[in-house]
Amino acid sequence: MERTLIIFKPDAMHRMLVGRILSRFEDKGLRVVGMKLQQSPRAQVEKHYEVHKARPFYNDLVSFMTSAPVIVAVLEGPSAIAVVRNLLGATNGIEAAPGTIRGDFGLDKQFNLVHASDGAETAKAEIELFFKADELVQYKRAGDAWIVSA
Numbered sequence: 001m002e003r004t005l006i007i008f009k010p011d012a013m014h015r016m017l018v019g020r021i022l023s024r025f026e027d028k029g030l031r032v033v034g035m036k037l038q039q040s041p042r043a044q045v046e047k048h049y050e051v052h053k054a055r056p057f058y059n060d061l062v063s064f065m066t067s068a069p070v071i072v073a074v075l076e077g078p079s080a081i082a083v084v085r086n087l088l089g090a091t092n093g094i095e096a097a098p099g100t101i102r103g104d105f106g107l108d109k110q111f112n113l114v115h116a117s118d119g120a121e122t123a124k125a126e127i128e129l130f131f132k133a134d135e136l137v138q139y140k141r142a143g144d145a146w147i148v149s150a
């Protein structure tokens with residue numbers, strides 16, 4: 001099973017879309033193995049987005065991500081990273097296909113509702129940045145056998 005980090009950004013929080021978006025991931029068959037509401041410390045957000053530090057949007061992004069509470073979560077399932085990124089759609093909501101989360105709810109590149117890990121190494125580092133090991137749980141749902149064949 002693969003794990004990925006998602007962050008419900010301030011725009012998703014203010015627009016009260018968290019439940020609707022989370023249900024899309026659960027409907028697909030992904031399992032929530034960690035979740036918490038937090039007001040992200042600036043240093044944590046700066047570290048999370050340090051790959052973009054030289055880009056002109058970096059300071060605005062950090063300010064945006066620290067402007068309101070966010071929900072950070074870890075999702076688990078087969079090919080979880082690709083599944084989440086496909087469900088989200090293109091970064092810019094205007095370019096995102098209808099039926100994707102951003103295609104259905106987004107009109108902007110910055111206000112794109114959810115951050116998602118872009119690869120296995122990134123996911124591992126991001127999960128470790130936001131969660132302690134004992135904050136993640138392993139469990140089986142009764143319906144898991146009906147989501148993925150052995």
